[in-house]
Amino acid sequence: MTDIIIVGAGTAGMSAAIYGLRAGKSVLVFEAAAYGGQIINTPDIENYPGIAHVSGFDFATGLYNQMMDLGAELKFERVTSVEDAGDKKIVRTASNEYEAKAVILATGAKNRPLGLEREQEMIGSGVSYCATCDGMFFRRKDVVVNGGGNTALEDAAFLANYCNKVYLVHRRDAFRGDAAAVKELESKENVEFVLNATVTKILGEKKVEGVEVTDKLTGETRVIEAQGLFVAIGQMPENQAFADLVDLDAGGYIAAGEDCLTRTSGIYTAGDCRTKTVRQLTTAAADGAVAALAAAAGIK
Numbered sequence: 001m002t003d004i005i006i007v008g009a010g011t012a013g014m015s016a017a018i019y020g021l022r023a024g025k026s027v028l029v030f031e032a033a034a035y036g037g038q039i040i041n042t043p044d045i046e047n048y049p050g051i052a053h054v055s056g057f058d059f060a061t062g063l064y065n066q067m068m069d070l071g072a073e074l075k076f077e078r079v080t081s082v083e084d085a086g087d088k089k090i091v092r093t094a095s096n097e098y099e100a101k102a103v104i105l106a107t108g109a110k111n112r113p114l115g116l117e118r119e120q121e122m123i124g125s126g127v128s129y130c131a132t133c134d135g136m137f138f139r140r141k142d143v144v145v146n147g148g149g150n151t152a153l154e155d156a157a158f159l160a161n162y163c164n165k166v167y168l169v170h171r172r173d174a175f176r177g178d179a180a181a182v183k184e185l186e187s188k189e190n191v192e193f194v195l196n197a198t199v200t201k202i203l204g205e206k207k208v209e210g211v212e213v214t215d216k217l218t219g220e221t222r223v224i225e226a227q228g229l230f231v232a233i234g235q236m237p238e239n240q241a242f243a244d245l246v247d248l249d250a251g252g253y254i255a256a257g258e259d260c261l262t263r264t265s266g267i268y269t270a271g272d273c274r275t276k277t278v279r280q281l282t283t284a285a286a287d288g289a290v291a292a293l294a295a296a297a298g299i300k
């Protein structure tokens with residue numbers, strides 16, 4: 001039986017693995033896609049204390065190498081359920097069943113869609129949720145970024161390097177993201193802020209040719225001609241598989257105390273998948289440490 005199974009190999013999960021291994025416990029990590037989580041899509045991290053600049057990919061690779069060098073086992077299987085059998089936790093994937101003394105749920109969050117008609121079918125035809133992945137396809141073209149958080153601000157800055165024009169549409173007149181990032185965008189000649197506005201329609205038959213934007217204050221609509229729509233309006237958790245084991249808040253995030261313990265003994269949670277006010281790399285890494293040390297301390 002493994003000491004600690006970690007569900008998710010993002011910043012929180014891999015930080016938990018490092019702390020669990022350094023506490024002398026065996027650690028098995030499950031990841032449904034690629035290791036690294038959301039941060040691999042960030043071109044330049046500037047707010048991790050002690051590191052002035054690092055790409056998300058390099059940061060994630062560093063975490064991965066560190067946990068593997070310490071002896072982590074990583075399996076690319078999607079965890080479909082976790083059962084609490086007292087001192088033993090049974091973790092099921094589509095093809096296998098595993099046992100652990102403690103489990104840390106670090107499932108992160110996925111991109112929230114706008115919910116517009118044809119949004120899903122236009123993915124790959126102009127609609128994207130990842131500027132660093134798809135930005136190069138829009139070289140010298142006009143694009144719209146929707147959102148007001150750090151992701152939208154970073155996406156707009158990244159795209160402004162390649163695109164002819166970047167329209168940043170946000171539903172309020174103040175951005176949620178860092179003031180420094182807003183200031184940087186203000187200095188770029190090819191970036192236009194479209195504030196108090198929401199994207200209400202995707203235009204174009206087979207590929208994106210523009211968007212309709214509605215002014216929230218006046219109700220007036222405006223057509224912006226653009227070949228790309230980058231949606232950056234936050235994330236949603238994916239915790240339904242664990243709903244009978246942990247308490248989920250109204251948004252679907254896992255409730256836990258300061259020690260990252262959920263309502264079930266031996267089941268912990270860490271990172272963006274849990275209820276919290278600040279979702280940052282630093283808080284994800286901190287959660288990983290707290291959850292792993294609490295899990296290790298609880299193992300007899």
Ligand code: NAP
Pocket residue numbers: 042044045046047114146147148149150151152154171172175176177198232233234235278279280281
């Ligand atoms: P976020 O901070 O939750 O921001 C989401 C933005 O989308 C908000 O401005 C929100 O508007 C807007 N929004 C939400 N639902 C919407 C809808 N249905 N229609 C239109 N707009 C909508 O999400 P995020 O930018 O992805 O960032 C997530 C977390 O990661 C944050 O804590 C962020 O600071 C962090 N992050 C950090 C870095 C970094 O440290 N380098 C980089 C990227 C992200 P309102 O403001 O009006 O609510």
